[in-house]
Amino acid sequence: MGIIVYGIKAVFGSNLKYYRKKRRLSQEQLSEKVGITPKHLSAIETGAAFVSAELLEKLAQNLEVSVSALFYSVDEKSLDDSFLNNVDRIIEKEVSKALETVKVRIRSLPNE
Numbered sequence: 001m002g003i004i005v006y007g008i009k010a011v012f013g014s015n016l017k018y019y020r021k022k023r024r025l026s027q028e029q030l031s032e033k034v035g036i037t038p039k040h041l042s043a044i045e046t047g048a049a050f051v052s053a054e055l056l057e058k059l060a061q062n063l064e065v066s067v068s069a070l071f072y073s074v075d076e077k078s079l080d081d082s083f084l085n086n087v088d089r090i091i092e093k094e095v096s097k098a099l100e101t102v103k104v105r106i107r108s109l110p111n112e
Contacts, residue, residue, distance in 0.1 A: 009048075009049075011071065011072070012050070012051070013044055013045040014047075015070045015072065016044060016059060016070060019063040019070070020063065022063075023063055023064070027041045027042055027045070030062060030063075033058075033062045034055060034058040034059055056070070066085060066088050067088060068087040068088050068091065
């Protein structure tokens with residue numbers, strides 16, 4: 001059996017819709033909670049649009065799921081929460097290290 005590759009926007013949108021329905025929220029209810037229009041939420045769920053980092057965080061918080069859970073294809077949903085939490089910690093650690101690297105490089109720039 002081969003590996004099926006899905007577009008990230010389609011996987012994300014499908015997962016977003018899945019978790020929204022699991023929480024028994026309408027598009028109108030969720031969009032109001034995160035500060036976007038229902039039309040925008042619909043576009044995200046269908047893969048026609050994507051999210052900013054800020055919106056991603058709001059969606060995950062309101063749906064009470066990890067950020068990483070929104071990026072796994074249906075075949076990967078069998079991954080348990082502890083694995084997804086580990087992925088989240090790794091992502092946070094790497095972002096933090098990258099931010100520190102950028103700060104060091106900025107501090108080393110000559111003052112003009």
